[in-house]
Amino acid sequence: MINIDMAGRVGGVLNHRVTVATGTFAWPMLLVFACLPQLPRLFGVFSAPKPxxxxxxxxxxxxxxxxxxxxxxxxxxxxxxxxxGMILDTLMT
Known part of the structure; x- marks a missing residue:
């Protein structure tokens, strides 16, 4: 079951895709996608019943x-x- 925190974490990362696609930020903001491999472990902790x-x-x-x-x-x-990503984006503009 997905809770609010899990949805917020995925949404926060995916939001950067939208900001780059619309031109609000440059491609360095996509660096946040490097944290996606950690999400399954985090979701496993959030989904498991507390021992x-x-x-x-x-x-x-x-x-x-x-x-x-x-x-x-x-x-x-x-x-x-x-x-x-923000620093690189700022240096690029």
Whole structure:
């Protein structure tokens, strides 16, 4: 089942395709598509039922924030690529 957060993440990436297609931004903004391979893993975390106890692979401080930790990993990458694309777009104009 797709929730609002998942739809927002996909929509945020696809929105850049529209802005490039309409000429609002240049092609460097398409760098955000490099974060798409991370989405299936993130969606897997969001879709899975929350376990009653922490998996062995989780560090102790992350467990209560398991959704946030995974979401921030994707957000960091998306934001870095967005910023790089924006800088390149600005330098090209």
């Amino acid at each position: 009653t106890e922490a998996p062995a692979s989780y560090p102790e401080g992350i467990w209560p924030l398991r959704f946030s930790a995974n979401a921030f990993r994707h957000t960091r990458r998306f934001t870095s690529l967005f910023l790089l």
